[in-house]
Amino acid sequence: MRAAESLDRVRVLNSEEMEHTVRRIAYEILDKYGDRSMAFVGIHTRGVVFADRVYQVVSEKNSCLSKGTLDITLYRDDQDNLGAAAAVKSSAIPFDVQGSFIILFDDVLYTGRTVRAAIDELIDYGRPARIELAVLIDRGNRELPICPNYTGRYVRTEARERVRVRFRETDSEDAVYLLREGAEE
Amino acid sequence: MRKPRKTRMTRKDLLDIETLSLDEIHLILETAKPFKELFTRSVKKVPPLKGKTVLQLFYEPSTRTRTSFEIAAKRLSADVANFAVAQSSVVKGESILDTVATLQSMKSDFIVIRHSVAGVPELIARNTTASVINAGDGFHAHPTQALLDAYTLREIFPDLAGKKVLIVGDILHSRVARSTSRCLHRLGMNVAVFGAGTLIPSTLPPHLSVFSCFEEALRWEPDVVYLLRLQLERQKANFFPSMREYHHSFGVTRERYRDIVSRGIYVMHPGPVNRGVELIDEVMDYERCLINQQVENGIAVRMAVLYLLNLSVQEKAPDLAPALV
Numbered sequence: 001m002r003a004a005e006s007l008d009r010v011r012v013l014n015s016e017e018m019e020h021t022v023r024r025i026a027y028e029i030l031d032k033y034g035d036r037s038m039a040f041v042g043i044h045t046r047g048v049v050f051a052d053r054v055y056q057v058v059s060e061k062n063s064c065l066s067k068g069t070l071d072i073t074l075y076r077d078d079q080d081n082l083g084a085a086a087a088v089k090s091s092a093i094p095f096d097v098q099g100s101f102i103i104l105f106d107d108v109l110y111t112g113r114t115v116r117a118a119i120d121e122l123i124d125y126g127r128p129a130r131i132e133l134a135v136l137i138d139r140g141n142r143e144l145p146i147c148p149n150y151t152g153r154y155v156r157t158e159a160r161e162r163v164r165v166r167f168r169e170t171d172s173e174d175a176v177y178l179l180r181e182g183a184e185e
Numbered sequence: 186m187r188k189p190r191k192t193r194m195t196r197k198d199l200l201d202i203e204t205l206s207l208d209e210i211h212l213i214l215e216t217a218k219p220f221k222e223l224f225t226r227s228v229k230k231v232p233p234l235k236g237k238t239v240l241q242l243f244y245e246p247s248t249r250t251r252t253s254f255e256i257a258a259k260r261l262s263a264d265v266a267n268f269a270v271a272q273s274s275v276v277k278g279e280s281i282l283d284t285v286a287t288l289q290s291m292k293s294d295f296i297v298i299r300h301s302v303a304g305v306p307e308l309i310a311r312n313t314t315a316s317v318i319n320a321g322d323g324f325h326a327h328p329t330q331a332l333l334d335a336y337t338l339r340e341i342f343p344d345l346a347g348k349k350v351l352i353v354g355d356i357l358h359s360r361v362a363r364s365t366s367r368c369l370h371r372l373g374m375n376v377a378v379f380g381a382g383t384l385i386p387s388t389l390p391p392h393l394s395v396f397s398c399f400e401e402a403l404r405w406e407p408d409v410v411y412l413l414r415l416q417l418e419r420q421k422a423n424f425f426p427s428m429r430e431y432h433h434s435f436g437v438t439r440e441r442y443r444d445i446v447s448r449g450i451y452v453m454h455p456g457p458v459n460r461g462v463e464l465i466d467e468v469m470d471y472e473r474c475l476i477n478q479q480v481e482n483g484i485a486v487r488m489a490v491l492y493l494l495n496l497s498v499q500e501k502a503p504d505l506a507p508a509l510v
Binding site: 071073074075076079082086087088089090091120124125126 | 192193216218219220222226227228230231232233234235492493495496
């Protein structure tokens, strides 16, 4: 299914496929929970955009939907080796986490460490009744026992490869690429 | 407001405002914002300094700065130990460098120090691998106070360029005046000072204007009046006749308070306030009095400093270690 662009950059999803994937996840959530009260929380930076996209579809049929964003920098388990990831951004959780039903959104699920950090941070706001996880791309190679409830596309990858999700809002196009080792962004 | 280009600092210690780059000042102020947002959560603690030790070494009395650093460190999950100097071996005659060698053996990651002699934090910084934060040394510097003042003002004026601040009081003995005026000047503010002739240094940096009368200074239309504490404990000579006299000439009296309110001027003070000396009681309830915000922001700014120094130390650690022995 992969449309080869060059040897070291492969497109995994184009704009249409991305749109389709977002809608499919939105309908999965609606099928499962209907108009139940829920909160979508996006993990900075592209998880926020992904959550917004799904929110737009789900909120047409569900009026009890809240939205929040999470910056997990302070909760990372690699504080000794943060590099450019060190910039702390704001988290905005404008609803009461205590007893709430939360779906976490991130663009790429890889080692699972980001999701672990996000869960820890959410629990510092209160005790949610349930947390689920939606990812656009699952690239495997988990280092923690974490499994998504909603997956856009599973892509088998190796550690030396990179997955780049690009959104119009942040990167001027809608696409997902798999980059080989040493490939230009 | 310009955004900092860097996401981390490249220094081990925070000793004064002068050695910070403008980028680093912006970075600290930007980083303090998400930390302040934590204060509204039910759990205000975050994990990035887990397992790190902060040692507080206060050779001069301080309640608020020490407590502020302690809360900041604890909210970052660091462990805090207070080295109470009055009860320690310092009174038994141990030299500062011997004390530092002792602290070095205790493997603390940060040393927060206040001392009555200018330059002691720097001396300590050169002799330890720990990150040293100056919490006030003599008449020299109090950088975290300057940063929290800048942060507090930026909450009100997103762009400080061209805004005017009048610093009133004992300029001569004040490390707060020195650090805060430099920091605000570097962020583009116009800074003026006013105080008793005996309490103004004989040589002032050229960017500072000096007023000789409070009324005249208020006609300059400052956006902020920054009142310094009258530091009675520091004045060995008689710089002015009496507290009443000081209040009359250099304090916010009833008439001046009316003037400040009608002009909508903000009021700041590093604390603790001597009521009836620097200002009358009513000022404390004035809606544009920022004293309580300064205290709250102090914690956020100190969290930002600890967090950023922690990242920068880790970057530098390998080449620092051998230099010590």
